[in-house]
Amino acid sequence: MGFVTGLIWWVLVCTKVFALVDCIRRKPYDFEMAGTLPKNIWLVILPLSIFVDIVVRQPISILPLLGTVAALVYLAQTRGSGY
Template sequence: MELALVTPAIWWLLLCTKVFALVDCVRRKPYDFEMAGTLPKNVWLIILPLAIFVDIIWRNPIGILPLAGTVAALVYLAQTRGSGY
């Protein structure tokens, strides 16, 4: 019974993380990505919505594709927000 409550909570948390990363990406200037030394903004604007789409379709936070999307969102956040640009 407890697992039935934990899995949706984890799914929502990870989905919110991906949406936060996408909103942050949309708001940043392309120059910020160059300064942070990460992928260009256009690439992130493809990866992050795909991650959200896969998450909504699978609705399972432990699947391989949703996990890959979560890793992508966390990498984005670490590289751009963590860089200070």
């Protein structure tokens, strides 16, 4: 893995870890108010996306990109909603 690819990988993994920590700290009521998926579903999706990143270690392949999109959707829906 080259320097740039490694740097992209680390940034994306840190984004997913940030989303997971944020999800763990939020109350289930916040998810209802934001109109998004329940907390339990996000607590399955986000760790799974981190696991896929660690196993695949290629930030520009389909499964890690899907995990990145999921983490960004989570952050946009919950943190962006103000709840």
